[in-house]
Amino acid sequence: MKKKNIIALIAAFVVFIIILMLPNPESLPFAGQVSLAVLAFAVIIWVTEAVSYPVSAVMIVSFIALFVGLSPTIEDPSVTYGTKGALGMAISGFSSTAVLLVAGALVLAAAMEITGLHKRIALFIMSKVGTKPRNLVIGVIVVTFILALIVPSATARAGALIPILLGIIAAFGMAKNSKLAALLMITAVQAISIWNIGIKTAAAQNMVALGFMETQWGFDISWGKWFLYAAPWSIIMSIVLYFVITRLIKVEDMPGNAGTESIKAQLKDLGKIHGKELRLIIISATLLILWATEGILHPFDSTTVTIFAVAIMLTPGIGIFTWKEVQPKVPWGTLIVFATGISLGTVLLNTEGATWLSSNTFEAMGLTDMPLVVMIAVLALFNILIHLGFASATSLAAAFIPIVIALVVGMGETAFNGPGLVLIMQFVISFGFLLPVSAPQNMLAYGTNTFSAKQFLKAGIPITIIGYLLIVLFSATYWQWIGLL
Template sequence: MSTLSTDTKPQKKVLPIKGISLLLAFLALLGILMLPTPEGLPVAGHRTLAILAFAVVLWVSEAVSYPVSAVLITVLTTLLLGFGPSLEDPEKLMGTKDALTLVLSGFSNSAVILVAGALFLAAAMQSTKLDRRIALTILSKVGSRTKSILMGAILVGVALSFFVPSTTARVGAIVPIILGMVAAFGLQKDSRLAALLMIASAQAASIWNIGIKTAAAQNMVALGFMEKAFGVHITWGQWFLYAAPWSIIMSIVLYYVMLKVIPPEIESIPNGGTMVKKQLKDLGPLTQPELRLMIISITLLFLWSTEGIVHSMDTTTSTLLAVAVMLTPKIGVFSWKEAEGDIPWGTIILFAVGISLGSVLLKTKAADWMASTMFDGIGLATMSIVGIIAVLSIFNILIHLGFASATSLAAAFIPIVIALSQGLGEHTETAIGIVLIQQFVVSFGFLLPVNAPQNMLAYGTGAFTVKDFLKAGIPLTIIGYLLILLFSATYWQWIGLL
């Protein structure tokens, strides 16, 4: 009886909150639909704004899982637009068939295929344990000083970001290693050293989501929108040229900030290096699947980084080629049956629906209306480029506090930035730069554990508190923001991004 009562109490607390949040989402939808359509905004745009409000409430409150929210958004958009006036001829209904075609446009975007391919690569890394071997190899070289171990944890995040295109998977690879190290050192799981290493690993992952195009799914959201809006393709090498210097500087900042705000209780760990080397030895010799995956990954990195220089194969195609090789018997690393259980298919669905929603915001002029309504009053049109970036970045950081998914934030915010940059009358190159820089800021998940899945993964270990995370996150956010402005005024102008 006692077990039953213990199990039911949490449900009574959780279910009403989820139910209330879902009700609020529908009330937000109906509330906006009942308002008169603003002048200059098509009825389809008005209804799209209502759907966006519904989506944001779902995403912020997590009333339902992200894949379920994607299905609800798809159905509502199809019905509301399908039974509304056509964009081309307001005298006729759009029809659910045409509306559904519009709503599912995201599924045909090449960026979705790239994300799917990247998830296969991340699954292969986890399946073969190559990601763990890379992490242990780096940590085995840094020695037993706690400062060196911190540096090693950051370097693991940097190295894995090149080869593991999933932030959660990268942090997931190092979390058990850190917990094992802390336990072997005779420290508690909630010791300052554990907090130091765990927070640094999560923050390093966020920093390098910005530095590398293929490191995070949300980057593909922005690129998908930009390709449609501007007809531009940004290569892996171009992205790296734009963003990697920022991430390198922020990695150094991360090292010093972490030591300042969470100083470890000991300066050196006896036999620390020996313990890590033992874990590496326990993995055994390099297996054939690991060796093949290493060759595939290095080849893929070469293809990504030399796109437009050595060859003309785009990032998506080269990633699909790698997936095909990984799944091929004898020369691959795993079978489809082994792979499909490790792929988060819901993430792919959310990603495609997010791109679709952003595309609908642009096509129905809802993004244009929101951009003018939100930012015209503060006179963005009269500001310098750096001033515009400063205002947008502050807004971006603040609204991120409500989002647990950078992918959903990018889907909601980047179309508005595209419409704004086009409306400001800037040159196409400058408009592209403004949008791309805001996508960098979308990955600023530094403040709260709930701002990013990798933060929650680290937080779930119990190694640190929300207060600990904030102590590191506040200075990282401030310095990162100031560095965005500095780069906007100098480096990004020098290399032609702005």
């Protein structure tokens, strides 16, 4: 273990103990103070990555079970929660339907990897756009959109696209640190982040907010409604990305058709579409239709149809893989962290820790007295700034969304739709545009040494500013017109 990680872990423990030993405010139940101590511990180890995310999940669960378990209940201070009861709270996230949807999405992403279908789709689209740099940028943006529809993992989409782009760069005889390489790689990961917002199933962190909203308000948002709310923003930002990136990184047209030949050669190496790919195409297309028409043409929710699709993919004879094949391809640690994040947020809400933190930060600032659009502008700006310290949008959602929910609940009856404000803050959580460490897909591309952190930031600043202003504009217009706010 690295020295800096040991120091960070010790610091997390020290902060945890200090918060526990602070005088307990009258307005904050002791269990709420404990949950805030656990939150502080979690944020420090998430930001510093002192331990891996799955290890952090185990620590958080054990802390909640032990320390909340020894705390007096809010209803009757003479009785403690008990470690068994607190452990139930600590693992409550694992029973969320949002976790099942993420699990199904991870299996679907594994199916794409096993069959190579996502690579075939990317290569096919890239073969049609031509090899002029501007055309390649358009091709990359289109590929990220198409893959976001059927590959519910930003990291998996980046993993499929990056090797293809490296092949194109090599075919042109360009160095890895060339302008062309930077142009294509930065476009790819920024477009992936943009469509993480536009499509409900494109990123796991979206499920975190929905998990909290389901717990607090007892409802889910369908795939089609999410698309109606967020896709217009992502479409505009995709156009913005094209103009920003092609002006910041100017590349001359490439001579010859080496890039086209490289793409055709890679497509040829894949061979003809085989039976498993064909079955996966049918399953993916059916899933997309069922997701998009939920509540319109049928009563089946996204989670149920996704899990049913997984069952079909695992069925001998008509399926795509065996459990033995898919099991090592699924990042189970991600699922554990995701469920633990929902548990922590639920504990913060149930013990009134999130409510107290909200009232002593945002409400103390007078945020609740501000006009709606100004409130969203301030919250979104705060959201973007704290994202600079988080390498995981899922972790940021687990820490921030419960506080926003508490803020909305604390306002009581409002003239706007409170859950809509929470959803908009979830959109902003996917703003991983500024730093390579702001999102896993950024780090995956950064590891190819095709661009510098300075180049990434140079492109990320205008994209973040325009994206932020567009969030504010949509909050004042479109989202109010269609009933999100």
